[in-house]
Amino acid sequence: MASERDLKRRIKAVKNTEQITKAMKMVAAARIKKAEDVLKAARPYSKLLKEVVQDLTAGMDEVVHPLMTVRPVARTAYLVVTSDKGLCGSYNNNLLKLVWSTFGTVPKESYKLISVGGKGDKFFRRRKMEIDKAVTGWTPTFALAQELANLVTDWFLDGQVDEVKLVYSQSISAITQKPVVERILPMSPEKVDEPKGAGGGFAFEPSADAALNILLPRYVQNIIYRVLAESRVSELGARLKSMSAATDNANKLAGELTLQFYRIRQDNITKEILEIVGGAEALRASK
Amino acid sequence: MSVLTVEVVTPEALKFTGQARQVQLPGVLGEMGVLPNHEPLVSMLNPGVVEVRSPEGTRIFAVAQGFATIQNNKVVCLVDDAVEAGKVDTASVTEKVARLERELAESNDERIRNQLAFLKAQLSLKG
Numbered sequence: 001m002a003s004e005r006d007l008k009r010r011i012k013a014v015k016n017t018e019q020i021t022k023a024m025k026m027v028a029a030a031r032i033k034k035a036e037d038v039l040k041a042a043r044p045y046s047k048l049l050k051e052v053v054q055d056l057t058a059g060m061d062e063v064v065h066p067l068m069t070v071r072p073v074a075r076t077a078y079l080v081v082t083s084d085k086g087l088c089g090s091y092n093n094n095l096l097k098l099v100w101s102t103f104g105t106v107p108k109e110s111y112k113l114i115s116v117g118g119k120g121d122k123f124f125r126r127r128k129m130e131i132d133k134a135v136t137g138w139t140p141t142f143a144l145a146q147e148l149a150n151l152v153t154d155w156f157l158d159g160q161v162d163e164v165k166l167v168y169s170q171s172i173s174a175i176t177q178k179p180v181v182e183r184i185l186p187m188s189p190e191k192v193d194e195p196k197g198a199g200g201g202f203a204f205e206p207s208a209d210a211a212l213n214i215l216l217p218r219y220v221q222n223i224i225y226r227v228l229a230e231s232r233v234s235e236l237g238a239r240l241k242s243m244s245a246a247t248d249n250a251n252k253l254a255g256e257l258t259l260q261f262y263r264i265r266q267d268n269i270t271k272e273i274l275e276i277v278g279g280a281e282a283l284r285a286s287k
Numbered sequence: 288m289s290v291l292t293v294e295v296v297t298p299e300a301l302k303f304t305g306q307a308r309q310v311q312l313p314g315v316l317g318e319m320g321v322l323p324n325h326e327p328l329v330s331m332l333n334p335g336v337v338e339v340r341s342p343e344g345t346r347i348f349a350v351a352q353g354f355a356t357i358q359n360n361k362v363v364c365l366v367d368d369a370v371e372a373g374k375v376d377t378a379s380v381t382e383k384v385a386r387l388e389r390e391l392a393e394s395n396d397e398r399i400r401n402q403l404a405f406l407k408a409q410l411s412l413k414g
Contacts, residue, residue, distance in 0.1 A: 038299070041299060041300045041301070042298055042299065044294075044296050044301050045296045045297065045298045045301075045365055046298075048296060048356070048363055048365055049365060052329060052354070052356055052365075055329075056329070141299070142297070142298040142299050142367070142368070145298070146367070150398065202327045202328060202329045202356070202358070203326065203327065203328050203329070204328075204329050204330075205314060205315070205316055205328060205329065205330040205331065206315055206316055206331065210315070210331060211329060211331060211354070214331045214352070214353075214354055215354065218353075218365075218367075221298070222298055225298050
């Protein structure tokens, strides 16, 4: 049985932890709002870009572009997005488990690896997996998305890799995340059943081919940007959830410990009273 | 008289939306002015300057590479980045220009050239 003092110390420790997890929960809640705003602000651009690409490809009989070439896959580039910091529950764990089962044990010749986020970096280093490009301490900016997109499109166009896949955590709701693998290159032209609105009637300047050259790389950049922003939302959601659970647990534990503490104190008091009474009785009897 | 609705959109945000009588765009085939009732057009844009002219005044933006769609009196500029005149951080832009010029001298990369053109467009707004 723990002593009164031990218990007191433990209760204090648990309460301190609760303070910290509570603070982290609140910080995550505030940040998730901002991260969602980033995702929202990106929507008009993606929507318009998609529409124009669809309009453009709808007017063509057959869309041919180097970024759409399907080749037999000898080597795949993976872009893995993890968080920099921990304490977000099983967020990184689940994602890296998926990574491991997807290409963890295949020889290096068949993949190239881009790791975004400190947790992924550590994971790959521990497993001696060679990283071709590592980004740590990241924030979801378009500049970063552009850099990564340019890198993978260059690899793809040079023939260094034959497909490009993203591994990231989809944000299903504020508290549910799901790790997914998504192929971005070669691009599959999204066929529209019927051209939207007044579309199709566009004239392209300088030419439709030149337009594709400008539009498609931006399409890739945009997808990566969305994935970065969404990963951040997922991360904060996971952190919010796990910190909230940790706070609840700490609270419950502190309650239980306090109860135990009172019980022991009461036991001690009762014992002392009994001793005093017993002592007094003995004194009186001996008189 | 019909007016144009103009939007300047970057991947990170909707930078501007408003009405205009005329829009000046840095098209790849040359500077072009768009007036109301223009035919539907998608034009690629070079890094440069977009001017939105309306009776209330002219708004000027430096834009990076991108494209513009013109349809039903609506002009939408989708560009990688855009900075409005008066919001240019001259010091940091000048510094970046110097760095990129050195890089360009070494590699002659098209992306660096575009980035540089965007930064120079920002500086040109200052004058």
